[in-house]
Amino acid sequence: MTSIAFIGLGHMGAPMAANLVKSGVMVKVFDLVPEAMKSLTDVGALAAKSACGAASGADVVITMLPAGKHVRALYLGEGSSDKGLLDVLAAGTLLIDCSTIDAQSAKHVAEVAASKGFEFVDAPVSGGTAGAAAGTLTFICGGSDSGFEQASKVLSHMGANILHAGGPGAGQVAKICNNMLLSVLMIATSESLQMGIDHGLDPKVLSEIMKVSSGGNWTLDKYNPCPDVMESVPSSNGYQGGFMVDLMVKDLGLSQEAALLTNSCTPMGALARSLYVNHARQGNGTRDFSSIFEQFSNIQ
């Protein structure tokens, strides 16, 4: 039986690891916050006392951590008093990082991993906490063909779409391109809806019109930012749950760093980052990213 170590059991990692347990593989978990492991041990996972303890002897290691510095610390030991996993694991262990991090860090870890005989696949996800719980995430992978092939088998227990963007780091680049586009669509949809409301239109009617017209997009179809237009979305629940503004700010920062590296022209992404930073600074950091709608609806 395949044994998997899952490290990082936050909003995303915990439901993802639970789906692996359900699929029948042996899962050993670790998180710096011990309480985070409880929901996993309740469904049959084993808890380890350290990341190394979880990963030792595993066939596959999966990580779901906040940012690049956490991933570099864990795999390389950078800035940490502990040795990196790459210094203690047996060569051949498949390493999959599902965190959203900068592509440079992902490439660097992949290079060091390859030099020590490991396949490292960056596999950031799209689909949010609901997709993580339902096992319907999209995994956007970067790595070698053989790494992708091996990773796909494991990731299929947690996702519906497993895509290969290219070599090491390509998954991260594709992920931040997607999130930059999503942020722009969310902002533009919000301002359009509010302008319609200001002119006396019903936002439900306007949404239906735009959905089947040339302005149709994912936010109108699945995630309307105007309260009470759609059921079961964060805007109809006080913007609770979903994808936090702080995480969107992080992803937009990554997209702007990436744009600088290649001198790419991303004016809409730059503006979207500024608007989301401003929104976070007004105390909205932990609310869902569709709450950007209030920047337009609350103007007096």
Ligand code: NAD
């Ligand atoms: P989170 O902050 O809820 O969880 C991160 C977990 O990692 C925490 O439980 C933390 O204790 C743990 N951790 C940090 N360093 C660790 C270490 N060295 N060893 C063990 N555990 C450690 O974050 P999240 O919402 O689960 O997001 C995780 C990643 O997924 C982020 O990169 C985020 O950008 C990305 N993401 C999140 C969403 C979302 O909707 N939340 C959607 C897509 C992608």
